[in-house]
Amino acid sequence: MAGREVALAVDVGGTKIAAALVDRRGRVRSLRTVPTGAPGAESLRRGAEVAGSVAAMAEQEGLKILGTGIGMPELVEDGGITSDSVVAWTDAGVAEAFSAYGPIRVEADIRAAALAEARLGGAADEPVVVYVNLGTGISHCLLIEGRPFEGRHGRALMSGSTLMKVLDVERNVLVGGCVEDVASGRGISERYERFSGQVVSAEQVFERAAERGGAARLVVDQSIELWGHMVANLVDILDPGLVIVGGGLAGVTGLIERIGDVARRSVWSDRARETPVTAGVCGPLAGVIGAGLILFDSLP
Incomplete structure (x- = not known):
C-alpha cells in the first residue's frame, strides 16, 4: 500500500x-x-x-x-x-x-x-547551500546538510525584503530600499508600467527586453544587477559551497549566468568568487x- x-x-x-x-x-x-x-x-x-x-x-x-x-x-x-x-x-x-x-x-x-532541491536536485551533495527564489516575491533559504535553516523565529529567509541603506556622500543623505520592491515579479511589472504606461507581466518584460530593448531592457538589466549583488551578499555572509536559483523568473534563458557574473564581480573574497551559481533542478x-x-x- x-x-x-x-x-x-x-x-x-x-x-x-x-x-x-x-x-x-x-x-x-x-x-x-x-x-x-x-x-x-x-x-x-x-x-x-x-x-x-x-x-x-x-x-x-x-x-x-x-x-x-x-x-x-x-x-x-x-x-x-x-x-x-x-x-x-x-x-x-x-x-x-x-x-x-x-x-x-x-x-x-x-x-x-x-527542501525539494536538497532531496532531488543539485544541493544533495553539498553540505552548505543557499537557495534563492526569484518570483512574485524574493527570498532565500540556507540549507545545512540538506536541512532548511529556519533561524530562531522562522525568519531566516528575508534577503529580498530586508531594507538596505547606504550614504550618498555627495548629497549627505541615506538612500536605499529592498530588492523585492523593485526586482520581484511584481516590482518589475510595476517599474515597466511607470516607464511605458503599459501593464504587462514580468515575463513579458523579459520578452520585450530581448525583442525591443528600450525601457524593458533597462528594467531587466537593473533587476539582474540587484539580484547579482544580493547573491554576492549572501555568499559573503553565509559562505555556501553552492547557490541555487529557482522560482518563476529563473527559467529565463541566460538569466542565471548573468546573475552569476554580477555576483562574482561583487563578492569580497577571491576564493568565494568561485562559488557556483546554478539553476534549480526541480524548476517550477x-x-x-x-x-x-x-x-x-x-x-x-
Whole structure:
C-alpha cells in the first residue's frame, strides 16, 4: 500500500496556487493551478477548491492521501503562520479548509522549495547551500546538510525584503530600499508600467527586453544587477559551497549566468568568487514537491 500513498501538496504563491499529489520520492501527478485571487477569504477558497479537485483525482486513481503539506508565502514558525503580508491566511482558516484530508503541515514556501532541491536536485551533495527564489516575491533559504535553516523565529529567509541603506556622500543623505520592491515579479511589472504606461507581466518584460530593448531592457538589466549583488551578499555572509536559483523568473534563458557574473564581480573574497551559481533542478515544481515532502517528514 505504501506505493499508493501520497501527500496532497499545495504551493501558495502571490500569483497562483498549485496543488498536486506527491509521493515519497517527490514524483508529481494531477497538478492543477488557479490564480491566487485577493488575499484572505477569496484566496483561501480558491486554494481549498483546487486542492479538493486534486483530492478527487486521488480517489479516482485509488491513491491514499496521508495529509496536506502547504508551502506559504508568509513567515512560518513551528508550523504556524506568523505574517499576513501576501495571502493573509490564518492557522484556523487553513485547518477548516484542509482538515478533511488528514493532518496538515504548513511551512514557508522558500523552505519547502529548498527542501525539494536538497532531496532531488543539485544541493544533495553539498553540505552548505543557499537557495534563492526569484518570483512574485524574493527570498532565500540556507540549507545545512540538506536541512532548511529556519533561524530562531522562522525568519531566516528575508534577503529580498530586508531594507538596505547606504550614504550618498555627495548629497549627505541615506538612500536605499529592498530588492523585492523593485526586482520581484511584481516590482518589475510595476517599474515597466511607470516607464511605458503599459501593464504587462514580468515575463513579458523579459520578452520585450530581448525583442525591443528600450525601457524593458533597462528594467531587466537593473533587476539582474540587484539580484547579482544580493547573491554576492549572501555568499559573503553565509559562505555556501553552492547557490541555487529557482522560482518563476529563473527559467529565463541566460538569466542565471548573468546573475552569476554580477555576483562574482561583487563578492569580497577571491576564493568565494568561485562559488557556483546554478539553476534549480526541480524548476517550477520545487514548491509543490517540497510541500509534499514536508508533509511526509512530519508523519510518525
